Amino acid sequence: MNPQGERWTAERVLELAPDAASRTAGAKLATPGPWSGAGARTGAVWGECAGSGGKPYRTVVDLAGPGFHCSCPSRKSPCKHALGLLLSWSEGPGAVPEGAPPDWAAQWLGKRREREAAGSGAAASGPSRGPADPEAARRRAERRARRIAAGASELERRLADLLRSGLASADAASYGRWEETAARMVDAQAPGLAARVRELASVAGSGSPARRTTRLLEECALLHTLNQGFLRLAELPEPLAATVRARVGITPDAASLLTSGPLVRDRWLVLAQRDADDGRLVTRRVWLRGRETGRMALLLSYGAAGRAPELSLPVGLALDAELAFHPSARPLRAALGTRHAAPAPVPGPPPGGDAEEALRAYGEALRDDPWLEGWPVVLSGVVPVPGRDGGDWQLADADGRSALPVAPGGDESALWRLTAISGGRPVRVFGECGHRGFTPLLAWAPEPVAL
Numbered sequence: 001m002n003p004q005g006e007r008w009t010a011e012r013v014l015e016l017a018p019d020a021a022s023r024t025a026g027a028k029l030a031t032p033g034p035w036s037g038a039g040a041r042t043g044a045v046w047g048e049c050a051g052s053g054g055k056p057y058r059t060v061v062d063l064a065g066p067g068f069h070c071s072c073p074s075r076k077s078p079c080k081h082a083l084g085l086l087l088s089w090s091e092g093p094g095a096v097p098e099g100a101p102p103d104w105a106a107q108w109l110g111k112r113r114e115r116e117a118a119g120s121g122a123a124a125s126g127p128s129r130g131p132a133d134p135e136a137a138r139r140r141a142e143r144r145a146r147r148i149a150a151g152a153s154e155l156e157r158r159l160a161d162l163l164r165s166g167l168a169s170a171d172a173a174s175y176g177r178w179e180e181t182a183a184r185m186v187d188a189q190a191p192g193l194a195a196r197v198r199e200l201a202s203v204a205g206s207g208s209p210a211r212r213t214t215r216l217l218e219e220c221a222l223l224h225t226l227n228q229g230f231l232r233l234a235e236l237p238e239p240l241a242a243t244v245r246a247r248v249g250i251t252p253d254a255a256s257l258l259t260s261g262p263l264v265r266d267r268w269l270v271l272a273q274r275d276a277d278d279g280r281l282v283t284r285r286v287w288l289r290g291r292e293t294g295r296m297a298l299l300l301s302y303g304a305a306g307r308a309p310e311l312s313l314p315v316g317l318a319l320d321a322e323l324a325f326h327p328s329a330r331p332l333r334a335a336l337g338t339r340h341a342a343p344a345p346v347p348g349p350p351p352g353g354d355a356e357e358a359l360r361a362y363g364e365a366l367r368d369d370p371w372l373e374g375w376p377v378v379l380s381g382v383v384p385v386p387g388r389d390g391g392d393w394q395l396a397d398a399d400g401r402s403a404l405p406v407a408p409g410g411d412e413s414a415l416w417r418l419t420a421i422s423g424g425r426p427v428r429v430f431g432e433c434g435h436r437g438f439t440p441l442l443a444w445a446p447e448p449v450a451l
Helices: 010-015 020-028 080-090 103-124 134-165 172-187 191-204 209-231 238-248 254-260 355-368 412-422
Strands: 035-041 044-049 057-062 067-070 264-277 281-290 296-304 318-325 333-339 374-385 394-397 403-405 427-434 437-444 448-450
Touching (some): 010 020, 020 080, 035 080, 044 080, 067 080, 067 103, 134 209, 191 209, 209 238, 238 355, 254 318, 264 427, 281 374, 355 394, 355 403, 355 427, 374 412, 403 437, 412 437
Antiparallel strands (some): 057 067, 264 318, 281 296, 318 333, 437 448
16 A cells, blocks of 8 residues: 555556556556566555566565666666556555565665655755865866856857858758767757757758748857857846856756755646657656646656656646755746655646737746746647648637647647547646647646646
8 A cells, every 4th residue: 555545546557657658568467467476565566577588577666756666678667567566556455465575675665765864864954064065066166167168159159150151051961060069068068058059950951941041040049149148147137147057057956956945845736747768868857836836847857878767756646745946037947855745636627728828928938038948838728629631730719719839749649639538628738838839748638638
């Protein structure tokens, strides 16, 4: 059983799945056949699942997080084995009996809880605990700032060369030169600049000539503004300076945020969770909304070497927890602090607005952060409208007076699922509103459904 003394429902388990394929594969493993030594106690479930190799995969779940560990090579978290185990456990003690964990499961659970206890101790110690050598930390920060400034100056010269030669001359053949420039930005410890340079490279090799030139001009302008912002950081008001530092890649670590505060405690509704894998790093984005404060928050976590991040929160439930927001002119990204209770159901979906309100929210956020790609919003009473031949989708207000285009390049099957949920009737949808359009991530019908 979980810390609240209740077994999870199958729906709650499946909400943790990183994608539809994982849900399907996990459901196939929710039978006694492939499992041996499965068991549970308050706060944990474990078992061994037969695989294609000679040794079974050892799977253990810490329900308090939840946290997952499996010896399988899957990059997803939770993997299909963890999902299958939890689905079996959700059926009752007949499928997964109560008992003491084996040594391998107890060892992982013990180490995980030691880490959590250490993290809680650091948070409880308050802001008095600083770096072991503040002067050394200050010198490191200054050296990094000088390297980033040198990289930004070099990038300004590269942009000037591009504009002198003409944007129309940039094409796919120039990708290698931009990739080399991006690598130098990484060497300068400015990953944010490197990411924008790579975006320039991708734009140079795609689209029609007219559209490509327009996009290149837009990206060059944003990159130039970011370079100049960092080179003139001392002249900016502190909230904007913090935004610029974050955009070039200088971000405080979670421990320092949680110890220096301020902390915002609320019942945070988990709105959506998405993974992105660029071949080098798996980035997990979890969107939250405070039930009392109404604030939006974004948690980012990473998995190195192709492994999915451990942080996984159940979509559609609320988490009583403390968050520390990263400094910014428009704070959104946050670090997850102390959790005061296990995730629990909420009485209903959050309030939403129409298309005009969504655009206004994005516009206000963009005013504070010109490099913002999108802003999380909840749309209330919208109808999905497919375009001709399935393209150019829109989310139209129920009265038909205004609509938001759906951002291109998404999962079209998710849009058809949204259409099926709607059935032509208005629905409530959560997603990101940005300059490319609206990206739907979750719908309520009447229960939350990940898209």
